[in-house]
Amino acid sequence: MTQLSRRAALALPAALALPALARAQSAATEITVHYAQPNIYKESYDAILAGFNKREPGIRVNFVTTPNYEEGAQLLLRQAATNQLPDLSYQGFNRLRMFAERGVAQDLLPLLKQEAADPATLGYSENLLKLAYFGNMQAGLAYAASNPICYYNADLVKRAGGDPDNFPKDWDGVLALAAKIDALGDGVDGLWYTWNGDDWMFSALLFGHGGRMLNENETDVAFAGPEGMASLKLLERMVKQAGMPNLTAVAARQAFAAGKIGMLFQTTALVRGTAAAVGNNFVLRTTGMPVIDAERGRLPTGGAAGMLTAKDPAKRAAAMKFLRYSTGPEGQAMMVKASGYLPCNQIAIDDPQYLGEFYRENPLFVASVKQLPISIPWYAFPGTNSVRVTQTMVDNMARIVESRATPEQVLPEMAAEIRRLLPRRS
Template sequence: MRTILTAAALSLMASAAMADTTTITVQYAYPELFDTTQKEMLEAFSKKHPDIKVEFRTPYKDYEDAAQRVLREGITGNVPDVTFQGLNRVRVLADKEIAVPLDDFIANETDFDAAGYHDGMRQAGAVDGKVYGLPYAISLPIVYYNMDLVKKAGLDENSLPKTWNDIIALAKKIEAQGEADGIETEWAITGNWLWQALVFANGGTMLNEDETKVAFDGEAGKQAIGTLARLVIEAQSPNMTPNEMLAAFSAGKIGMMVTTTARVNAVTKQIGGKFELKTGNYPDLKEGVSRLPAGGNVAIITAKDKDKQKAAWEFLKFATGPEGGAIMVKTTGYMAPNTKAADLLKDFYAENPNQAVALSQLPYLTGWYAFPGDNGLKITDVIKDRLQSVMDGSRAEEAEAVLADMAADTQALLPRR
């Protein structure tokens, strides 16, 4: 009888524990970058929150896929409870009322700033004065160098390029050695991110101040598209997919690679000691003029159920907080926007200088621009398609004409006021 009662009691206790557990679904992009990160973060989160069960959905391919799928799911009511979206996609999810405002959750925290969630961090996930997401992983564009090839070309770590002119000159020297291509840039990266970097670094903007007219076709944009054309024409830059570029660089077949800090950890592993890797600052940064778009992603609550929202908020705080941020940095190449996470990583950055390079570019950080209106995602594709004609060489010689076409296409898709 005692055994039966004990079993019954245990069964009741187990049932009660299950009743007190809240399950939330979470979905993120770029599994090749974040699978390990999310697994480690979930293990740490579950130890502190045994009452919350997290179930991961199959990851999104990239940020475009993430935004498009959530927009479709918003219609059918099948969104995950938490979604990790590109920083430039907060606007569209807020406009469609899919993202849940976080202001009340933040107001109920005792001292949010002291926990590392400074105002600048919150503004990165804000739209029209309301916070819709907490930044999770921040990246900036940098240059990756195969130092074995660089040294053969006559430079060392103390004489790395600081301008695009220097980059192109070095690329030509590496190309002339006959062992590898000189340079490749991940121009087609999600959300026109590196196109924005080129324009912003020259002091330009995507649209005018009231967002009624294209502005990237001004002098800053002409310099930007001219740089891309020079990479193709002068430096003989090959037109590769991101995966082809990463494989070629890691195999020692490209001397320089311009892309996101997010790839540092993965690239280092792929190289595996085949050559010396060094990272350097983005070219032609001018104090008081240049800005660089903050890449990366933001954690957004999409759950409508109040209990799931509370559980999702705990997950957001952990993921974007000091412990979650430190896990993310150590397993990727991103930077943590949470200031307390940065404090935990001082020794890590000292031991991993290639991941610390981007920190010096933080004074140039600005928002990753999202085009307004229902055609925002379509504009991204239009710009990518037009840039393709420069990067594949078919219209590299008429780059400014491509820019004019790109501006006209974009203007036609902007909201009419």
């Protein structure tokens, strides 16, 4: 009978375990997860993936990214046509409707109710669910929410004679201060407003005036009236009165971080990245968007929601687990701390163990939280041309920023172009 040495005997259990480990690894469920804007989101998704891997070692996640929401939507439209969809996609709120109406998104409510009869007990309050409810179904679960805020250079505000502790509350005051900053010279500009990219920041002006994109039955544009005209005139004043330069978003953020722009109006999602870029160059502050209509004024809620697209049962279950973790209280706390977005899980919001101390220690993140009472969902255009509608708005705003046309010329032409892109109603 063959005798084993003591060392060999001790090594035997580990050796026997290796094939089992290999089998377990090979049996891991592999899923593909898409998200947009890695320049903003990567840190949060990486943190969530690390936490998820510890909880679900049998699921392997492969990320696919696109530079922005629009390219993310176009990617999924192409992949849907060739049956090559990812298993889970985080889409901008305003694109979920299109995927719900096309049958690409899956209804998540039955899956949530398998865990709890009332999704609110999982942190998905009614208002949070509404952010991703389209096509008479729960087309997604909100992952990150944002509203537009103002970032300002406290040093330039002081140099221009302003008070950083008493920043103007209305656009007249903001533009007057921006004009003084612009007059400082030395290549300094007064402000930059994120007008390019999509329709979100235009809707911030439109909703701020109490306007809306389409009429109630969505048969015609509703922005072609006084509220839309006032919004475009305000954009024109930013250029003519406050010296807003014609820059890309990337160039504007770089100039602001270098101390060459006094105010930057953009999503709260960029708080973390902006603070890192500014460093010690100057004292950075944030505040809410100026009030336009105190009673009717609202702000759009930007951000993304996870949309389930997997058809294979095992991948579908695995993708749902990742989605639940990323939108659960633990994942949401990671997301907020890594970005600047607002949390989309009520437990993360209410339970101080997740974010209470964080907000006390990070005042730059608080401006967006204070605007939650006037934040409404980002409008999603009906039909298959929603991406083209957005680009039409951007192209027409460019005419004003580049001083190629007046608001009086742009508004009726923009309305006519978008009317042609709306679904035909019988």
